[in-house]
Amino acid sequence: MIALDYPEFYFLNQQNMNRPAFLLLTLLIAGCATAQEITDPKVTEVWEPVPAKVTPGVFPNSPPSDAIILFDGKDLSQWHKSALGYGGSMPEVKAVIEKYGTVTKYENAGWDVIDGAMVVKPGAGPIETKQSFGDCQLHIEWLAPVDPGKEGQGYSNSGVFLMSNYEIQVLNSYDTQTYSNGQAGAMYKQSIPLVNASRPPGEWQTYDIVFMAPRFADDGKLLKPASITAFHNGVLIQNHFELQGPCIYIGKPYYIPHPDKLPLILQDHGNRVRFRNIWIREL
Numbered sequence: 001m002i003a004l005d006y007p008e009f010y011f012l013n014q015q016n017m018n019r020p021a022f023l024l025l026t027l028l029i030a031g032c033a034t035a036q037e038i039t040d041p042k043v044t045e046v047w048e049p050v051p052a053k054v055t056p057g058v059f060p061n062s063p064p065s066d067a068i069i070l071f072d073g074k075d076l077s078q079w080h081k082s083a084l085g086y087g088g089s090m091p092e093v094k095a096v097i098e099k100y101g102t103v104t105k106y107e108n109a110g111w112d113v114i115d116g117a118m119v120v121k122p123g124a125g126p127i128e129t130k131q132s133f134g135d136c137q138l139h140i141e142w143l144a145p146v147d148p149g150k151e152g153q154g155y156s157n158s159g160v161f162l163m164s165n166y167e168i169q170v171l172n173s174y175d176t177q178t179y180s181n182g183q184a185g186a187m188y189k190q191s192i193p194l195v196n197a198s199r200p201p202g203e204w205q206t207y208d209i210v211f212m213a214p215r216f217a218d219d220g221k222l223l224k225p226a227s228i229t230a231f232h233n234g235v236l237i238q239n240h241f242e243l244q245g246p247c248i249y250i251g252k253p254y255y256i257p258h259p260d261k262l263p264l265i266l267q268d269h270g271n272r273v274r275f276r277n278i279w280i281r282e283l
Helices: 009-017 020-040 090-097
Strands: 068-071 079-080 112-114 115-117 127-133 136-143 156-164 166-170 204-212 221-222 229-231 235-242 262-266 274-282
Touching: 136 156, 156 204, 166 204, 166 229
Parallel strands: none
Antiparallel strands: 068 274, 079 127, 112 115, 115 274, 127 262, 136 204, 136 274, 156 166, 156 262, 204 229, 229 235
């Protein structure tokens, strides 16, 4: 290629230079040509694909234009009672997963809606979204009510189960003590939050979550674990943590193949925790 671009140079150097020197000079010229090409800004411009337009929310924490509204303070029309729930140990998780797709009838969500918030109704059981999700961005706000005499795991305990299996803990962790991998913001029994960003009971709190679903091969082999990045009240508490499997109460977790998309579950742990302004974006 150099000979074609510089014929006079090629002829002269064939006659007057030894081969090693000629090759060295040829490489230097080629390098200069490459450098000139890289410095052209148009070479690195990419025009396709064009990102879809999304209109941000008008106010902080309000949903963007492409969000799915799961609760807007009015009713529980996007939820029903969870027929299968979740498992507290891997044998229980396995039993639940084996029943996926077998439920055809659901009961209405039995929780209360008070002053624009959904409130856990102790004994009514967990509720889940009617729609299933995989990779997602989730915004959810929650409140641990003031409850004198309660402490530790008994003070405003609930949980957000992504894909019905991967729980980020909800708990009053402002002024009570419990095990670190079970406090607010923990991926339950798996990952301690980087910091405790809790507000006092009686104040609204936010979780902003980016969750990536696990990937399984056709034969059930795990190809990629689930991961989560989460902010608690605007503070990073989980930084692309890769989960070891479902979040369980007893024993060590491991992965069991399950569908690509599953409902979001909110836990009834016997405390009247409140939730509001819940929206999700599929990724």
